[in-house]
Amino acid sequence: MRGVFTVALAVAWRVLHNVFTTPTLLIPSLLFPLFFFTAFAGGLSRVSEVPGFDYEPGYTAFQFVFVLLQSAAFGGVFTGFGIARDFESGFARRLLLAAPRRGGIVLGYAMAAVVRWLVTASVLTVVALFAGVKVHGGAVDLFGLYGLALLVNVAALLWSAGVAMRFRTMQAGPVMQMPVFLVLFFAPVYVPLALLQGWIEAVASVNPATALLESGRSLLAGQPEHVPLAFALGGALILAFSAWAFRGLRRAEAAGG
Amino acid sequence: MALAEQTAQLARRSVIRTARQPANVIGPFVFPLMLLAVNAGGLNPAAQLPGFPTDSFLAFALAVPFIQGALFATMNAGTDLARDIQTGFLNRLSLTPMRSIALLGGQLGGAVVMGLTQALVYLAVGLAVGVRIESGVLGAVVLILLSALIVLAFGALGAFAALRTGSGEAVQGLFPVLFVGLFLSSMNMPRNLIEIGWFQTVATLNPVSYLIEGVRSLIIEGWNPEALALAFGVAVAIGVVGLTASSWALRERLTRT
Numbered sequence: 001m002r003g004v005f006t007v008a009l010a011v012a013w014r015v016l017h018n019v020f021t022t023p024t025l026l027i028p029s030l031l032f033p034l035f036f037f038t039a040f041a042g043g044l045s046r047v048s049e050v051p052g053f054d055y056e057p058g059y060t061a062f063q064f065v066f067v068l069l070q071s072a073a074f075g076g077v078f079t080g081f082g083i084a085r086d087f088e089s090g091f092a093r094r095l096l097l098a099a100p101r102r103g104g105i106v107l108g109y110a111m112a113a114v115v116r117w118l119v120t121a122s123v124l125t126v127v128a129l130f131a132g133v134k135v136h137g138g139a140v141d142l143f144g145l146y147g148l149a150l151l152v153n154v155a156a157l158l159w160s161a162g163v164a165m166r167f168r169t170m171q172a173g174p175v176m177q178m179p180v181f182l183v184l185f186f187a188p189v190y191v192p193l194a195l196l197q198g199w200i201e202a203v204a205s206v207n208p209a210t211a212l213l214e215s216g217r218s219l220l221a222g223q224p225e226h227v228p229l230a231f232a233l234g235g236a237l238i239l240a241f242s243a244w245a246f247r248g249l250r251r252a253e254a255a256g257g
Numbered sequence: 258m259a260l261a262e263q264t265a266q267l268a269r270r271s272v273i274r275t276a277r278q279p280a281n282v283i284g285p286f287v288f289p290l291m292l293l294a295v296n297a298g299g300l301n302p303a304a305q306l307p308g309f310p311t312d313s314f315l316a317f318a319l320a321v322p323f324i325q326g327a328l329f330a331t332m333n334a335g336t337d338l339a340r341d342i343q344t345g346f347l348n349r350l351s352l353t354p355m356r357s358i359a360l361l362g363g364q365l366g367g368a369v370v371m372g373l374t375q376a377l378v379y380l381a382v383g384l385a386v387g388v389r390i391e392s393g394v395l396g397a398v399v400l401i402l403l404s405a406l407i408v409l410a411f412g413a414l415g416a417f418a419a420l421r422t423g424s425g426e427a428v429q430g431l432f433p434v435l436f437v438g439l440f441l442s443s444m445n446m447p448r449n450l451i452e453i454g455w456f457q458t459v460a461t462l463n464p465v466s467y468l469i470e471g472v473r474s475l476i477i478e479g480w481n482p483e484a485l486a487l488a489f490g491v492a493v494a495i496g497v498v499g500l501t502a503s504s505w506a507l508r509e510r511l512t513r514t
Contacts, residue, residue, distance in 0.1 A: 028433070039440035042456035046446060050302045182291070190299040200298030 003101035011095070011108025015082055016115055029078050029116065033071035033124050037063060041131065044190060052195050057134040057221050064128045065145065065216040066189055069209075071124055072153035073180050075117035080160020080176045083109055087168035087252070096253060106161055106245050113157035114150065121149065136222035144227060145219040148212055151234030156180055158241035165248030168255070187213045208233045263355055267363020272370050275333055285329035285375050289322035290382055296321070300445060310447055311477040319383045320473035321444050323400070324465060326375040327407045328435045334368035335415025335428035342423040342510070351511050361500075361507055365412045372408030376401050383476070391479040399485070400475045406492045407468055411435070413499025420506035442466040467491045 019025045041063040048059035055062045086092040099105055129135075135142065160176040167175065187209040188196055196204055204210050215230035276282060297315040304314045311317050341347045350360060380397060384390070390397050418428045442465040443451070451457040460466050471488020474481035 035437055035440070038456075042453045043440070043444075043446055043451055043460070044300070044303070045452045046306060046450050047300070047303050050305055052302070185295040185299070188299070189295075191302050195302045196299065197301060198298065200295075200301075 004104040004107060007099045007101055007104025008108035008111055011105055012111040012115070015079065015109060015112035018082070019112070019116055025078075025082075029071075029075060030120055030123055032074065033067050033120060034127055036070060037067040037124065037128065037131070040067065040190070047190060050191060050195065053191060055192065055217065055221065056223075057136050060128070060131055061133045061135070061220055062217060064124075064133045065220050066184075066187075066213060067128075068121060068124060068145070068149050069152050069213060069216060070184055071120050072117050072149040073156040073184060074177075075120055076113050076153050076156025076158075077160045077176050077180055079109055079113035079116060079157050080164050081170065081173055083161050083164035084168065084170045084172055084176075087164065088170055092168070092252070093256065102249060102253065103246070106158070106242075106249055109161055110154055110157050113153055117150075117153045121146065135220060137219050137224075138222060141219040141222055141224060144224070145216050148216050148219075148230055148234060151231070151238060152212060155234065155237035155241050158238065158245040162241065162244035162248035165245070165252040168252060183207060183209050189213075192217075208237065260356055260359055263359035264362040264366060267359060268366030268370065271334070271337060271364050271367020274337060275367065275371055285326050285333070285371065286378055288329070289325040289375075289379065292325065293318055293322050296445060303446070306450060308447075308450055313388070313477075315386065316383075316388045316477050317473065318445070319379070319388050319476055320469050321439075322379045323376055323404045323472050324407065324444075324469055325439060326379065327372060327404065327411045328432065328439065330368045330372045330375070330408045331411035331415035331435065332428060332432055333371065333415075334364055334412040335419040335431070336425045337367075338364050338416050338419035339423060339425040339428050342419065343425065347510070357507050357511055358504070361416060361503060364416055365409055368412035368415075369405050369409050372412075373401065373405050375408075376404035388476065390476055392475040396475040396480070400472060403471060403475075403485075403488060403492065406489065406496065410492045410496035410499055413496055413503050417499055417503040417506050420503055420510050423510070438463060438465045442469055444469055464491045464495065 019029075041060040044063070045059045047053065048055070048062070053059075083092070086095065095105060096102060137145070159180070163172050163176045166172075186200070186203045187207050188204050193201070193204055193210060193214060211226055211230050211233050215224070215226050218225040219227065293315075297318045300318070301314045303309065304312050304317065309317075341350075347360070351357075380390075380400065390400070392399070415428060415431065418431050419425075422428070441456070441459050442463045443460050444465075448457060448460050448466060448470075451460055467484075467487040468491055470484050471491075474484035474488075478484070
């Protein structure tokens with residue numbers, strides 16, 4: 001087990017060093033959530049006047065929860081891009097040869113994704129508070145909200161790691177990104193689920209992101225709803241994508257990196 | 258070979274080259290329609306807001322793919338031209354009797370052909386899902402012409418970036434800027450219904466708003482001379498700036514060559 005953590009810490013440190021010393025990697029992951037928050041909360045605030053829209057903390061808070069979860073998911077995906085880059089450059093091949101316990105490689109990337117997202121989430125939260133997000137939930141509720149986002153972050157990283165280790169090229173970027181984008185946007189992004197109609201309502205009702213999003217919003221509003229279900233879904237996603245990522249690692253090993 | 262023939266040959270090459278790269282074809286056709294589906298589904302309740310110009314958010318949002326498609330055309334035209342510079346094709350071409358303006362015209366001609374095809378697809382999809390073009394058949398023709406002009410204008414900006422930097426990555430780096438321009442416009446809400454003051458100001462100053470509103474007026478209003486004059490005016494202005502800048506950059510590049 002000690003070997004796994006030694007490898008994980010080394011991989012995580014390297015990823016974080018790369019990210020935080022390379023502006024082209026750091027800045028987009030910080031700016032994109034802020035941009036979406038600005039565009040949605042700023043441009044669409046009138047949507048809160050739609051009959052039936054009853055989210056008490058207001059539209060800015062309603063969008064903040066979505067952007068927080070989105071930043072978590074894309075934090076995982078962006079770290080997945082880095083894994084693909086490592087394979088493309090040949091670094092991952094050397095890593096596979098050098099690591100005594102290869103499971104630590106996936107763990108290390110996951111740890112890096114979490115730290116990376118925590119930085120993004122901190123910046124986003126500060127900006128959101130300045131923008132007037134009203135927090136009705138208590139400390140436990142907020143802990144739950146950020147905990148949910150953390151699960152999303154790890155699940156997205158494991159999904160992307162599985163893709164990166166199977167394709168081992170940066171060209172797999174859209175394969176990592178597009179499903180995450182679709183799952184997130186086929187949830188009730190702009191209005192609550194109850195106001196959706198037609199095909200989008202049908203899709204959103206069975207989309208796991210809906211439970212995470214609605215639960216997150218309920219936590220920020222201080223009226224928790226379906227929280228155990230959301231955490232169970234988050235945990236299930238992590239379990240499923242862990243299997244996906246570790247099988248990807250085996251594929252990469254078999255292919256010789 | 259006459260100038261027109263040279264331009265046509267290079268435009269043909271540009272179209273074939275784009276068509277042979279699935280990523281360059283799928284992106285401009287699929288992504289804008291996907292965003293349309295997501296936004297039209299999620300924001301449909303916004304059409305119930307007092308003062309909203311139509312009762313169908315889908316019809317309201319159909320204008321966006323035309324502009325988003327133009328952004329993709331910018332990227333494709335610029336990236337292909339940058340590749341010609343990086344691979345030395347431009348250097349070899351400069352040794353032939355080919356006139357430099359034909360190179361620019363050909364590249365942009367190819368982008369316009371792609372843009373026209375995209376516009377026809379977006380229009381067909383809109384009609385297929387039940388959107389009625391209020392300005393009728395003639396309005397649809399004007400809509401396609403306006404789209405082509407917008408593609409030409411943005412394509413010229415992409416060509417300028419390519420000629421100035423000679424780097425495909427630098428051209429790709431323009432995409433987030435243009436994407437931000439799209440989101441900070443009246444893309445999802447009429448300007449008079451944007452509640453947040455600074456956002457409304459940004460959307461009013463943003464030329465993209467006028468391009469979207471011109472296209473949108475043909476779909477949901479019928480004939481609105483002011484919206485059309487502004488849209489054509491803005492497209493021509495961007496085009497003149499882009500073409501002037503790219504012609505200058507081409508001269509500079511060929512002098513260096």
